[in-house]
Amino acid sequence: MTDLPWKRIVVKVGSALIAPQKQGCSSHYLLGIAQFITYCRAQGIQVVLVSSGSVAAGWHHFGEVDKPSVTVKKAMAAAGQADMMATWNKLFDFPTAQLLLTHGDLRNRDRYISIKDTIFSLLEHGLLPIINENDAVTADKLKVGDNDNLSAMVAAAADADTLIICSDVNGLYTQNPHENPDATLIKQVTEITAEIYAMAGGASSAVGTGGMRTKIQAAKKAISHGIETFIINGFDADSFNQLLKGQNPGTLFTSHEKPMQEHLHWMTHTSQAQGEVIVENDFDIDLDAHSEQLTSDDVVAINGDFSVGDTILVRKGDGTKLAKAKSNYSSCLLSFITDQDDREFASEFQQKTGPIISEKNIAILE
Ligand SMILES: Nc1ncnc2c1ncn2[C@@H]1O[C@H](COP(=O)(O)OP(=O)(O)O)[C@@H](O)[C@H]1O
Numbered sequence: 001m002t003d004l005p006w007k008r009i010v011v012k013v014g015s016a017l018i019a020p021q022k023q024g025c026s027s028h029y030l031l032g033i034a035q036f037i038t039y040c041r042a043q044g045i046q047v048v049l050v051s052s053g054s055v056a057a058g059w060h061h062f063g064e065v066d067k068p069s070v071t072v073k074k075a076m077a078a079a080g081q082a083d084m085m086a087t088w089n090k091l092f093d094f095p096t097a098q099l100l101l102t103h104g105d106l107r108n109r110d111r112y113i114s115i116k117d118t119i120f121s122l123l124e125h126g127l128l129p130i131i132n133e134n135d136a137v138t139a140d141k142l143k144v145g146d147n148d149n150l151s152a153m154v155a156a157a158a159d160a161d162t163l164i165i166c167s168d169v170n171g172l173y174t175q176n177p178h179e180n181p182d183a184t185l186i187k188q189v190t191e192i193t194a195e196i197y198a199m200a201g202g203a204s205s206a207v208g209t210g211g212m213r214t215k216i217q218a219a220k221k222a223i224s225h226g227i228e229t230f231i232i233n234g235f236d237a238d239s240f241n242q243l244l245k246g247q248n249p250g251t252l253f254t255s256h257e258k259p260m261q262e263h264l265h266w267m268t269h270t271s272q273a274q275g276e277v278i279v280e281n282d283f284d285i286d287l288d289a290h291s292e293q294l295t296s297d298d299v300v301a302i303n304g305d306f307s308v309g310d311t312i313l314v315r316k317g318d319g320t321k322l323a324k325a326k327s328n329y330s331s332c333l334l335s336f337i338t339d340q341d342d343r344e345f346a347s348e349f350q351q352k353t354g355p356i357i358s359e360k361n362i363a364i365l366e
């Protein structure tokens with residue numbers, strides 16, 4: 001064993017490790033993961049567990065179904081979540097706590113802060129937070145949809161330094177290894193390019209969601225927050241031995257040296273724009289340095305209903321996304337000013353009320 005450099009880690013466990021046969025939970029593969037978590041905690045490393053598997057664990061209660069409806073899947077999740085927690089609890093001799101989240105919770109800044117507080121309080125008091133999406137209640141518009149992206153959002157909220165995604169393959173291959181025997185493992189990724197995305201396909205197992213594609217999205221979110229990300233094979237106990245020796249058992253995504261500021265990261269990767277402000281195609285203000293210069297004169301259209309403080313997307317009419325930002329105006333007030341024929345009145349109004357978006361609350365999009 002080596003001295004591990006981690007202070008706080010998030011371990012994400014895929015469905016295939018929890019309920020491989022869709023016949024309820026099995027502790028077969030979880031034992032090695034639980035030992036790894038227990039060892040890390042004994043070294044003073046704080047651990048958050050993001051566990052998939054509620055749907056797969058609850059599946060067997062619903063007869064022989066191949067493709068369950070959305071409603072049945074929600075019911076499977078409700079049944080399987082309790083079983084999954086009970087299985088984890090049998091493997092730990094310290095207390096755990098369950099958090100079930102939706103994107104609706106994470107994208108609301110107040111609820112996001114509240115989630116952060118809860119995670120930190122659990123960690124301070126020595127509990128292991130076990131997090132999953134609240135599949136039983138969520139709807140399309142409100143869900144993250146996969147636990148890879150959820151684990152990256154959780155890692156950012158927990159201010160973790162490392163995210164370990166335990167899957168059913170050794171890491172990212174040049175192609176899906178189940179479909180292409182010639183695919184080779186990529187050991188390290190320093191930049192997530194279009195080429196990396198092109199390698200990653202969807203899930204091919206009966207229980208996985210998202211496949212490698214959502215793992216790359218998760219890595220992208222995590223590394224921009226300064227969080228190193230591993231994709232490893234959770235079926236192989238040696239993966240955990242290697243991690244404990246400071247080695248890379250799968251694919252390592254190295255983190256950015258200069259992480260984004262916390263609230264800008266949240267705005268870029270977790271919050272969802274409630275509306276859009278469309279500017280002229282020839283708009284050329286450098287929003288990074290001069291966001292306050294954006295005025296109603298530049299705005300050609302406003303889409304959606306948003307309130308003061310909501311996240312908005314600023315984009316050009318041709319579709320180019322410029323920035324996500326916190327709006328200082330409601331959509332209603334902004335439309336009122338933009339529609340004014342008396343431009344002098346509009347200008348004076350904005351001088352008194354302040355800029356549409358402020359410099360400290362803008363995240364420039366690549
Ligand atoms: N380039 C790739 N490298 C590795 N696996 C890939 C790739 N493209 C697609 N996959 C698929 O992604 C799967 C892992 O994702 P998924 O089934 O969602 O598992 P998990 O439950 O661990 O999230 C692999 O089993 C494989 O079928």
Ligand SMILES: N[C@@H](CCC(=O)OP(=O)(O)O)C(=O)O
Pocket residue numbers: 013014015016051052053054055056077132133135145146147148207208209210211
């Ligand atoms: N929240 C779902 C899992 C969603 C998911 O992303 O699954 P997986 O690809 O196995 O990590 C569940 O508990 O069944």
